[in-house]
Amino acid sequence: MNHLIYITMFLLSKTFAFAQKIPEDFGYRHIKMKYLDDPVDIIVISKPGEEKIAKPLFLFCQGSMPQPVVKYDETGLYGTLPFDEMHFLDDFHIVIIGKPFIPIISNVNKLGRNYMFLKDIEKEIPPKGYIDRNYLDYYVFRNNWILKQLFKERWVKINQLLVAGHSEGSTIAVKMASINKKITHLIYSGGNPYGRMATILEQSRSEEKDSLPRGEKVIERWKDIVENKAEIQYDGGDTSKATYSFSLPQRDNLMDLKIPVLVTYGTHDWGVSFNDLFQIEAIREQKKNFTFKSYVGLEHNYFPKDSNGIVNQEVYNWDKIAEDWMNWLNNV
Template sequence: MKKIIFLNLFLLVSAIGIAQKNKIPTINDALKKYDFIEGQVVEKSDTITYYLKNYKTKPSNLIVYIQGTDPNPIFSYSKKNGKTTISRWFADDYLQVDSTYTFAIIPKPGIAGIYDESNLSIPEEYYKNNYLEYRVNQIDVSIKDIVKNHLEKPQKIIVYGHSEGATIAAALASKNDAITHLGFWSGNVLNNFYEFSLFNRIESLTEKQSDSLAHENIMGIIEWYKSVIDNPNSTEIDHFGYTNKRWSSYEKPPIEYLLELDIPIFAYFATEDESTPIETAYLLPIQFMQKRKLNLTFKVCLGCNHSYEKEINGVHRKNWNNVFMQFINWTNQK
């Protein structure tokens, strides 16, 4: 079967890591460096951890970012030439807003804390709990705890997710009524298995592979989907590093979650996206118009890849920060 490209964004900001003496850093070292605090909520036998931008006085607005597909940590460290460098795996969006906002990010299952980059192993808890319902509950519980304990007269509860995080954000907004604004960035619009098939057909049309190979790959994807349906709760790890329980939990097309919402939605896509087909993205404005819904803002970054980078005269230009500020400014108008 043709290799599947997953919906993910890898934001390891090692360039701004901080050199320390040659010691093993703790999560408290990372939190202190980036001025975050840790919150935890105990739910039955589960401890849910979130990281929140520190504040001097309680803010009234919350921004929650949801990561993409891969089992990446939030903080890590590396050792080189006798020095230890602490890094974060998310962008500097939290630095672009004023003190009326705080910013939260919730680690994936089993991946709280700080990790050694030379030994990034995936814990069993990740495979056990990496499915949509668990992720939605993680973030829902975290938001409720933050609103209760860290906000003063809450006004805006902004949630945005990228890639797989966009799907989680859409499902979360259907559950948490406190969310006021949603950012759906480069998430799949239709069922994953259809979009994987679509990529194969596009490659055939652009002569990157033969028509017969595209068809063979698509039939393999259909058989794969059938195997997931036949055993939806299996936690056996497949050769892509995921489980049937994870795949089956994302069976509902995200467009259906989005159409159920009445809060303002900021949908952002890219024409050169290697992970999310732009072809299905255009269904969003069509379907919202068909349903006579007016709460969608739809934007496309021309010539940009999945991470919103664009090549101009051989130079790669990053647009993520610009997209984020467009999004925040948009929330001020909605």
């Protein structure tokens, strides 16, 4: 009987300990701050043993999902970044700022589809605090404020500041750089300089048939969003406020930058035509600070996509992308 009690207590304590994982268990620093009275969680990834050595920061702006930054299960840690961070840790401390009112770390078994943290998993509704703050300017001004605070730390060199963003994060990164003159290098990945709605419309047009005018439905939706651009809905999906803010073209903010900018995208991404157009315009305006790198046959997240639109998620290209980012950094 005592033996059984011991085993039960051991299993319970093991389960409890596992449920209580913290970022430090995976070698990360977890910094907590307050921005406009909102709690902000920050993950810092450093080369082991070099946490206190002064290095520049590399801020990576997340995509659009309300995901915890650090995700794990009983087998261990999931990828915190889409690429192997070791490419950058010799030269940088990597910073990732959590989504508002989304826990910074979670067991994936507690998450919904696409590892989203949801208040209502069945209806896919995130916490209200996240929904209220999920729009472009909140992220831009919050992130720039946090960088200002981090610049006060002894382990931060302020001579260089790399900001990269993929997908929605690319829009955040560009607007940050248009305001924050401390940013010295920008990586714009998988974005659309003409805004989110342009990408949605492009995808809808490609799926159109005579009897299914998807494009017109998107345009009607856009008209409604513009009429109600400050409205926040709590029924799941992006709010009008979020969609409107991320649909504002960043073309001019991007073109006006004087710092080195790397633009990367897959040629089978829905935003490819807009990135190609932007490249044509940058060449016409003789913007020598821009480097463009397109990846033939790859889609939005750099997976191969065939002529039938089938994505092969078995072929993972992110580490190659990161290697190209690092090569660019070393040559600008």
